[in-house]
Amino acid sequence: MDMQVNVRFIDNLEQAKAEIRAIGSDTAGIGLMAPKGVHRVLKISGVNPKQANIIKQEMLSKGGEAAITRGAVDHSVETTDVLLMATLKQYRAFIDKLKMQPFGLAKLAASISEALDNLEGRKVRVLNCRGKELEIGRRTLVMGILNATPDSFSDGGRFTEPAAALEQAHRMVEDGADIIDLGGVSTRPGYSEISSEISIEEELSRVLPVLERLVQEITVPISIDTWRAGVAQEALAAGAHIINDQWALRGDPELAGVVARYQAPIMLMHNGQDSNYRDMMAEIAGFLRQSIEIARQAGIPREHIIIDPGIGFAKTYEQNLEVLRRLKELTVLGCPILLGTSRKSVIGNTLHLPVNERVEGTGATVALGIACGADIVRVHDVKEMVRVARMADAIVRGGAGEG
Structure with missing residues (x-):
């Protein structure tokens, strides 16, 4: 049988676990791999340049991406929107680092964590x-x-x-x-x-x-x-x-x-x-x-x-x-x-x-x-x-x- 390429659209962690489980991976592997199978894009508004540069640096260090306006780099703008792009695994590591940062970023870390939890499918x-x-x-x-x-x-x-x-x-x-x-x-x-x-x-x-x-x-x-x-x-x-x-x-x-x-x-x-x-x-x-x-x-x-x-x-x-x-x-x-x-x-x-x-x-x-x-x-x-x-x-x- 020829090899085939198909696609899976994964909306949340449970779906990721189910897809990996169907492959036959062991339980420990499912727990490690599933957070890598869910990608989230979050938009944050009202971020000052000092905050934006720290956010970008920390997200890049975890393998994710953070888009900010060009003027945030040289502080030529007062605020910028930030577009975060990362897997759940990368977000977890990013949030842990952000919690330790000054300038109100610990509070932002909590808000990002809450947002990610809310996106994990319908709750009964x-x-x-x-x-x-x-x-x-x-x-x-x-x-x-x-x-x-x-x-x-x-x-x-x-x-x-x-x-x-x-x-x-x-x-x-x-x-x-x-x-x-x-x-x-x-x-x-x-x-x-x-x-x-x-x-x-x-x-x-x-x-x-x-x-x-x-x-x-x-x-x-x-x-x-x-x-x-x-x-x-x-x-x-x-x-x-x-x-x-x-x-x-x-x-x-x-x-x-x-x-x-x-x-x-x-x-x-x-x-x-x-x-x-x-x-x-x-x-x-x-x-x-x-x-x-x-x-x-x-x-x-x-x-x-x-x-x-x-x-x-x-x-x-x-x-x-x-x-x-x-x-x-x-x-x-x-x-x-x-x-x-x-x-x-x-x-x-x-x-x-x-x-x-x-x-x-x-x-x-x-x-x-x-x-x-x-x-x-x-x-x-x-x-x-x-x-x-x-x-x-x-x-x-x-x-x-x-x-």
């Missing part, structure tokens, strides 16, 4: 939703959208009456929804300002009558889509389980404290006032990282935090596609990822279809989103997207979609 974890538990990571969870609003871009006015909303919620649960996301204010894609079009009283009048019926009859956790602390307070007191904040704790400074007091999970979505970015994915990650810190400072544990890249918010059509293409980069934050693309304009602009004809486009974004790291998908068409998610899970998670 249990999310305690105020007594109701959700297992995240074993399969993709499906969040069904329930709009108690007269002006939602997709189904405005259909479920404003509690009876109609309850019937729709039951239907979504029967179709496989793991979470019901109830909202009382329209958050139209493309709208990037904190909405105060309706009062807190009006938002509560839309949400609470529906919520009171849902918590009595619906078995899955109920999420409330709001950025207002006053609404969250009343909703959690009435039995809601999760808060879904489209402003990632930037819209109301009191919201984090409310969520912490009720020990509820929170979903933090990237948003902004415009779509002007220098390095979009880095800035989205930075925004979410800051919101995670706000949450933790308020007493919300990290295991209660879910992040959302905010498709359709503070992003152009091309930027939305780029976020979807590069979604996997957000796994560096170490939090489950919620993806909300259902029927949005990025699909309409691609396929030139109205809102009610975007199910196939939504399915494509759901499947590719799962492949790129999404753990929860927020959708209107629950039955169809549960099927898409199960098929995607069977491929991406190795049969986890069965059953």
Whole structure:
């Protein structure tokens, strides 16, 4: 038989170990070789020339590479980005040396180590939703959208009456929804300002009558889509389980404290006032990282935090596609990822279809989103997207979609 050359794409340490084990190597050899089989590229921003030169020197000494701007060598620039390129084995040795360096580099070493840990594949974890538990990571969870609003871009006015909303919620649960996301204010894609079009009283009048019926009859956790602390307070007191904040704790400074007091999970979505970015994915990650810190400072544990890249918010059509293409980069934050693309304009602009004809486009974004790291998908068409998610899970998670 002629010798053949094939390729293996290895995403994490466990995959590397499995490939080496399949060759027949002994256990000790697997442990030594596997870290050489995983290559990572990390980008660090805001590095001063003194730090950059030490980083480059230490990484080169371990056999890796560090790209810095030319001006960092002669200190003619104030800061530089650094692109690190190395195997896990090289990173380990590099981190050990960096821990011993001055100028804040020991702290950077800890951040690099944390980032590398977060990239080691999906972690199965249990999310305690105020007594109701959700297992995240074993399969993709499906969040069904329930709009108690007269002006939602997709189904405005259909479920404003509690009876109609309850019937729709039951239907979504029967179709496989793991979470019901109830909202009382329209958050139209493309709208990037904190909405105060309706009062807190009006938002509560839309949400609470529906919520009171849902918590009595619906078995899955109920999420409330709001950025207002006053609404969250009343909703959690009435039995809601999760808060879904489209402003990632930037819209109301009191919201984090409310969520912490009720020990509820929170979903933090990237948003902004415009779509002007220098390095979009880095800035989205930075925004979410800051919101995670706000949450933790308020007493919300990290295991209660879910992040959302905010498709359709503070992003152009091309930027939305780029976020979807590069979604996997957000796994560096170490939090489950919620993806909300259902029927949005990025699909309409691609396929030139109205809102009610975007199910196939939504399915494509759901499947590719799962492949790129999404753990929860927020959708209107629950039955169809549960099927898409199960098929995607069977491929991406190795049969986890069965059953």
